[in-house]
Amino acid sequence: MATKHEILSEIDANFPQYLNFLQTLIRAASPSPPGDTTEAASVVLDFLSSHGISADTVAPQSHMPNIVTDFDGGDKSGPRVVLNGHIDTYPVENPDKWKYGGPYSGHNDEVQIHGRGGVDMKAGTAASIIAYILLKKRAQKLKGSVALTVVSDEETGGKWGTRYLLEQGGKASPWRGDCVINGEPGGLQSIRFGEKGTLRLTFTVRTKGGNGAFRQLSRGANIVAAQLIQRLLEIESMTPHLPEELRKHFDNPEVRLAADEIMGPGTAEILLATTVNVGTIRGGLKVNVIPEECVFEADIRLPIGLLAEExxxxxxxxxxxFPEASVSKQEAASNPANYCSVDHPFAKHIADTTEGITGRRPVQLAGLGGTDCKFYRYLGIPAYVIGPSPHSMGASGEAVDIPEFKALIKIHTLAIWNYLGGET
Known part of the structure; x- marks a missing residue:
């Protein structure tokens, strides 16, 4: 009879194989942009095939394939759980700064697996894939169904990845499900039930140009832009209209402590704050010319309870x-804040399972950055993130802890196993 103890024993016995899979996946470079994930998708397909699992490829963009597969339990009447993860990664800015043979080495130093995307989020995606294999092997013991969606295009918006899968077929899409688990980096001390939104804007300032010596004729586009940027910081004083139950949750000292522990001091305050960051600025031909035009982009992070329209x-x-300035919204990169219930039964199973594996009960947090879980939450589908520590995410020298990866496989597998009525 299949039990959780038998599953745990199988994970322990096969862990070297699972670790090799993660290393191979990291070595299949998939930076986005440009977003070509064909090699990484082939690694996933080969691994699934080696375990007797066939999967379909959905590729609205040929270089951005999405891998999907599903199965029914012995009793089909239960809920449908979706395992969702992406295989595209941040690009690499400074490849010479990486040890162990470069940014895609997949090197195992017996403590960590090194390489771009290990944390965000190939370790989490690999854990979900392995969990799917372990669960399908025991499908007859489950009540409900399980789907696996391994997607592309998360780093650049999700239009051709998760969002595409959910939109095709509408409510009948088999990839929607009743609840979702995702392995984005967040730390095993927390379950992410929501995330801040994004409002990406492009500002254009146009003024009369001229020689730098004739300052009396024009303030210049860059000067106007600098003054405008300073005024935009007023937005950071805007407060969200947070539901009272969520305000009480975020005021909980345990929640605040976990947020600061995982994401750094001050995170508990930032979770409920509006933040403004100005990224690229383009303006001016040379230092002694008053520029006619300056273009800059602003990334505004919206806490839960604050709308972009406000x-x-x-x-x-x-x-x-500032009559010299205009603004346009980057629609594809702008998304509302989102959250789902902290009390959903599946969230409780994730918390119970994590506590059993790690010895520490995770707290419910919202994320600072975006994930594909937002697309599910917009549809009213509860979606929860539990993944490895985010500390080296996107950095030169990105590396995932081996014990965390092993724990994550167990958590993803047993949370679904228990939720769908598997034997304990």
Whole structure:
């Protein structure tokens, strides 16, 4: 009879094989942009095939394939759980700064597996794939069904990845499910039930140009832009309209402590704050010329309870003082804040399982960055993130802890096993 103890024993026995799979997946470079994940997708397909599992490829963009597969339990009447993860990664800016043969080495130093994407999020995706294999092997013991979606295009918006899968077929899409687990980096001390939104804007300032010596003729586009940027910081004083139950949750000292522990001091405050960051700035031909045009981009992070429309209204009021400036919204990169219930039965199973594996009960947190879980939550589908520590995510020298990866496989597998009525 299949039990969770038998599953844990199988994970322990086969862990070297699972570790090799993660290393191979990291070595299949898939930086986004440009977003070509064909090699990584082949690694996934080969691994599934080696365990007797066939999968379909859905590729609205040929270089961005999505791998999907599913199975029914012995009793089909239960809920449908979706395992969701992406295989595209951040690009690499400084390849010479990496040890162990470069950014895609997959090197095992017996403590960590090194390489771009190990943390975000190939370890989490690999854990979900392995969990799917272990669960399908025991399908007859489960009540409900399980789907696996291994997607591309997460790093650049999800239009051709998770979002595409959910939109095709509408409510009948087999990849929607009743609840979702995702292995994005967040730390095993937390379960992410929501995340801040993004509002990406492009500002263009146009003024009269000229020689730098004739300052009396024009302030210059860059000067106007600098003054506008300073005014945009007013947005950070805007407060969200947070539901009372969520405000009480985020005020819990245990939640605040976990947020600061995982993501750094001050995180508990930032979770409920609006933040403004100005990224690329383009303006000016040379130092002694008054520039006619300056273009800059702003990344505004919206806490739960604050709508983009409220922020835009404030920005439009600011722009009344800057007739030289205009603004446009980057629609594809702008998404509302989102969250789901902290009390869903599946969330409780994830928490119980994690506590049993790690000895510490995770707290429910919202994420600072975006994940594909937002697309499920927009549809009213509860989606929860539990993955490895985010500490080296996107950095030169990105590496995932081996014990965390092993624990993550167990958590993803047993959380679904228990939720779908597997034998204990």
């Amino acid at each position: 922020v835009l209204d404030h920005i439009f009021s600011i722009l009344k003082d």
